[in-house]
Amino acid sequence: MMNYPPKETPPQPPAPAGAPPRPAIHAQGLTVARGPRTVLRNLDFAVPPGQITGLLGPSGCGKSTLMRAIVGTQAKVTGTLDVLGHPAGDATLRSRIGYVTQAPSVYDDLTVRQNLTYFAAILDPGRAAADRRDENVTRAITDVALTTHADVLAGNLSGGQRSRVSLAVALLGTPELLVLDEPTVGLDPVLRRELWNLFDTIAAERRATLLISSHVMDEAERCHRLLLMREGEILADDTPEALRTRTRTESVEAAFLHLVDEATATTTEPTTTAATGTHQKEQAR
Numbered sequence: 231m232m233n234y235p236p237k238e239t240p241p242q243p244p245a246p247a248g249a250p251p252r253p254a255i256h257a258q259g260l261t262v263a264r265g266p267r268t269v270l271r272n273l274d275f276a277v278p279p280g281q282i283t284g285l286l287g288p289s290g291c292g293k294s295t296l297m298r299a300i301v302g303t304q305a306k307v308t309g310t311l312d313v314l315g316h317p318a319g320d321a322t323l324r325s326r327i328g329y330v331t332q333a334p335s336v337y338d339d340l341t342v343r344q345n346l347t348y349f350a351a352i353l354d355p356g357r358a359a360a361d362r363r364d365e366n367v368t369r370a371i372t373d374v375a376l377t378t379h380a381d382v383l384a385g386n387l388s389g390g391q392r393s394r395v396s397l398a399v400a401l402l403g404t405p406e407l408l409v410l411d412e413p414t415v416g417l418d419p420v421l422r423r424e425l426w427n428l429f430d431t432i433a434a435e436r437r438a439t440l441l442i443s444s445h446v447m448d449e450a451e452r453c454h455r456l457l458l459m460r461e462g463e464i465l466a467d468d469t470p471e472a473l474r475t476r477t478r479t480e481s482v483e484a485a486f487l488h489l490v491d492e493a494t495a496t497t498t499e500p501t502t503t504a505a506t507g508t509h510q511k512e513q514a515r
C-alpha cells in the first residue's frame with residue numbers, strides 16, 4: 231500500500247555501469263479499486279526511460295486510472311508502483327512529472343500567455359527568475375503551435391486549442407516524465423501529426439519519458455512501446471513491430487483485435503466438470 235499523504239524518500243543509487251537503464255515506471259501486482267469495483271487488476275509492467283510508450287485500449291478499460299496512479303492522485307492503490315526511482319506519489323516527484331488530464335485545466339478569463347505566466351510563477355517563483363519564466367512561457371507556446379493565439383482569452387479558444395494550452399503548462403517545467411491523457415482528442419490530422427512530432431522531439435532531445443494514452447490505433451504506430459489494455463488488465467507490453475510480428479498482422483489495430491480474440495477464446499475455452507463429465511463454456515468476463 232502506498233503512503234498518503236506522500237512522504238519524501240531518499241534518492242536511489244544509480245544503476246551499475248553496463249546494467250540496463252532503470253525503468254522510468256515499474257509496476258508489480260498493481261491493483262486499484264474505485265468505489266466497490268476493482269478497475270486495475272494485478273498489473274506488472276515496466277516503462278523504459280527516454281521513449282514514448284503508448285497506453286491503448288477501449289473506453290473504460292482503465293487508462294486514466296492507471297495514469298492517475300502513476301502521478302500519485304489515485305486512492306486505493308495496492309502493490310508496487312515506482313516512478314523515476316521513487317514510490318508513486320512521492321513528494322520529490324512533483325516537479326519531475328508533467329501531467330495533462332483529459333479536461334483542460336486553464337482559466338477562461340486569462341489569455342494563453344497569462345495562463346502560462348501564472349503557472350510559470352508557481353513553478354519558478356521570484357523576481358530573479360522573471361526573464362527565465364518569460365523564455366519558458368514563449369518556448370512552451372511555440373512548442374504547442376499557439377504563437378498566433380498567445381493573446382487570445384482561453385475562453386475563446388476551440389477545444390483542441392484549450393487542450394494545447396494544458397499541454398504547454400505541462401511543458402513549462404521541462405519534466406522528465408510526461409503523462410498525457412488523450413492529448414490529441416478533438417484535433418485535426420495536421421495538428422495531431424504536429425503534436426506527435428513534438429512528442430518525438432521531447433523524447434529525443436530532452437530524453438524525457440512520455441506515457442501517452444489514446445484510443446486512436448494509428449497513433450500507436452508512432453510509439454516506441456505499447457501497453458495494450460483491456461478490462462483493467464494488460465493484454466500486451468511490447469514494441470509495435472514485435473506485436474505485429476507475433477500476431478502475424480499488418481497493423482497495431484489488427485494485432486490488438488487478434489489479442490482480444492485470443493484472450494476471449496482463453497476465457498471461454500471448454501472446461502470439463504468433474505460432476506457431469508460434460509463440457510461447459512465459461513462466461514467471458
Ligand SMILES: Nc1ncnc2c1ncn2[C@@H]1O[C@H](COP(=O)(O)OP(=O)(O)OP(=O)(O)O)[C@@H](O)[C@H]1O
Binds near residue numbers: 292
Ligand atoms: N470516480 C469513479 N468511481 C468509480 N468508478 C469509476 C470512477 N471513475 C472511473 N470509474 C470506472 O473505472 C473504470 C476505468 O475508468 P477510466 O476512466 O480509467 O477508463 P479509461 O480507459 O481512461 O476510459 P476513457 O478512454 O473513456 O477515458 C471504468 O469502468 C469507470 O466506469
